[in-house]
Amino acid sequence: MSANTPYVQVSDLRRSFDVSKPWLDRVIERLPRQSLKAVDGVSFAIARGETFALVGESGSGKSTVARMVVGLLPPSGGEVSIDGISMVDPRQEAARRRLRARIQMVFQDPYASMNPRWRVAAIVAEPIRAFGLIEGEAAIRARVGELLGLVGLHADDGRKYPHEFSGGQRQRIAIARALASQAEFLVADEPTSALDVSVQAQILNLMRDLQDRLGLTYLFISHNLAVVRHMASRVGVMYLGRLVEIGGGREIFVNPRHPYTRMLLDAVPDLGRIGRARIPVSGEIPNPIDPPPGCTFNPRCPLANERCRREVPRLLDGVACHAAEEGRDR
């Protein structure tokens, strides 16, 4: 595997959901089938050892992308390959099974992401047993203790049940479990949005420390721009199922080019900017079942013209915007 090939390659990923009414209602009310394009042609690459973040508001499709990348949800179209192995191609099933141990996910809600009836040791050990990584109970127990230590818990904590831990500790357990199968690629879907800020800082710091120690690659999903700014080396901004801007973290936050990115950055209530004057934001996210034609952001965009209402902008040089392409954005 050459150093130039990205570790994760996502090309033209698509997913639509059938949101039609039941068959009988459709027949009686003469309604057509309806589908929702949750993800509509998303492409990006993640290099080994980097943190790529997808940021967007609700309905932007960022979590759907995450689930397709780890293989929990089959795409309607497009391709995901990780370390050269396709997550979609049915002919690569055997290789994918071996790959699966190396990809894990950290979920948003640490209360729901572990079986409440299992002890923590069993929860953390489950991937080890499922992939048959270590033989022998004593060896597994030792490894579980080591993993719990790695995330800042005590080996004895394995004897407790999930409900005996606070939200932040549970998220540590979830990370320990994700690492149990020696994962090298973690997809974290809003890993701290259910946590309080002081605990969020602990988890974010832990994730960075683990990345430095173990060389992990992260796909980080969040709606919180400040968290993304803090964590990601590269960022993709999503709006209604499409990537509107992609680039290095610093560039996107210091010099945003897409009007949506600018609006979002300006809208975020931020500690660093008390009492500043702001450009008023207009409108809300349209219904994704019936998105506006052309650029889906055009009804809210101050730079929209006739072309924007007609033609979907393509991602050129990291930004999908006619105005940026035509130089009208300055």
Added chain:
Amino acid sequence: MSEAIAPSRLGRFLGSDLWASFKRSKTAMIGLAVTLLLFGLAFAAPWISLQNPYDPAQLELINSNLPPLWSPEGQAPFLLGTDDQGRDVLSAVLYGLRLSLIIGILGVAVSGTLGIALGLVAGYVGGALDTLIMRVADVQLTFPAILIALVVDGVAKAAFGGGLDPKATILLIVVSIGLSFWVQYARTVRSSVMVETGKDYVQAARLIGLSSPVIMVRHVLPNVTGPVFVIATINLALAIITEATLSFLGTGLPETMPSLGTLIRTGNRFLFSGEWWVVAFPGLALAGLVIAINLLGDWLRDALNPKLQ
């Protein structure tokens, strides 16, 4: 898996809200006490009763139609009197209780297993199979359970002829009850499964490549047992009543092997001739058992349902 089964289950239970709620509820305590007492009596029937009421050799006609002991004509040792064959009513009640409980528990086991399995499959697989199972359940719900039990019973009797031995009759009743009560389990389990499978811990199990049956048994099933337990308790009372009804209608157990229902049916005949005790005591035993189990079930339902708290 072995680690999931806690050695300190008892400790956890004593510290749980369930136990605290039990200690607060007088009715639950009474329900449990009466249920345990009747279970104990039924279990111990062969050792504590005067005679084996199923064994004609032990019956003496000379002792027939004796009233309870506290009546002027009462005779020791027949505490609750005897019937026209000289059968001790207390012994008959104890043995009848035993049979009723065995059939009830087996009926609940059959309907529970069937319902849980179908509910799990419907909820986890979904799609056409789910629709099929749930439509069958809907149709079955439009008939009263007793009617279904009667139909199953009738069909089986027609198929095998009248000469079934008592053991086969018990099996037949158990199956009839099982087929009449599975719907409630299936519906409850299906909806719980749909809730649980949406949770991230099931997704996390899928991520490490576990197969659907493994996920169902290892992760989903243990988390849907709460409501199933409630239904099973309440259905135990229903199953006992159903068996009694079948026996009362004459399609259940024969007079040679009487359950509480059979005793009530046969005892009914003596009401007009004044031997009230032959029917009253089996009736009281049945009512006591069913009420106690229902009290327990009602409490369990409230205690396990967070919405009612």
Added chain:
Amino acid sequence: MSAPILSVRDLAVAFETRRGALKAIDGVSFDIGQGEILGVVGESGAGKSVTGAAVIGLLDPPGRIAGGEIRLAGERIDDLPPEAMRRLRGRRIGMIFQDPLTSLDPLYRVGDQLVETIRTHTALSGRAARARAIDLLAEVGIPAPERRIDGYPHEFSGGMRQRVVIALALAAEPELVIADEPTTALDVSVQAQVIALLKRLCRDHGTAVMLVTHDMGVIAEAADRVAVMYSGRIAEIGPVEAVVHAPRHPYARGLMGAIPTLTQGEGRLAQIPGAMPRLTAIPPGCAFHPRCEHAFDRCRTERPEPRAVGPSAVACHLYDGEAVA
């Protein structure tokens, strides 16, 4: 500053449980003046929502006020009978909750709910109340209010619904508005609109606002003063600039450092070890001492009371005369 609209002194709220009474808040005091927005911030379990609920008399049982007093424009309201309290709510105290759907009845048109509130609390006739309702909707920035007034809540988007709730809260020109996480359920781009609206309306109407939220960013945008709560007590209260940029209490300092901002870039976040104690196990002395790097003997035994430090009041032994920090 003139006499405060809301004045809370030594407020304590207890919850009866089978393990005894638990104090959810204990000895909380603050004032809110006319047209002022006080942000009440804290992590989950700090007691911020309980404080808001106690002020409007909507504590969920088994919670009850166990001490202290609450005054609205000088009158005591914590000991009012439920019926009098009910009349007060909506008329003199408006409420805005996190989820606009729970505040709006889905079966009634938006206009009917507004008109009903206006007519309950003012002497306006039906026609005048409707005109006032349209004015209110226009004021909260709902386009074409003459038409939208006859819509049902589900026909409004999340942000528009929250605007309707704000209109409802302000319908009777209350002196005080309690807003509990008013922007948490909304998307970022909509949050900013709602904060700006709330801020403008309260300025214009001279309404005092208690803004309860976990989001420090929202507080920084909207509030004039901030109270940082920890374990049922106010750790630090003061002007927003001072508390955000120069916090004194070690907890407030840790909290501000833990929040990632857009301007500060990558770098490690400050972190406070551990987590907030559960109500059942609040440490003696200063509740923060097990997590505090500056804790000394006195912190473990004696509970610090708030004292003036610069423009703020801070409950920390570090500021007793000979300051250590």
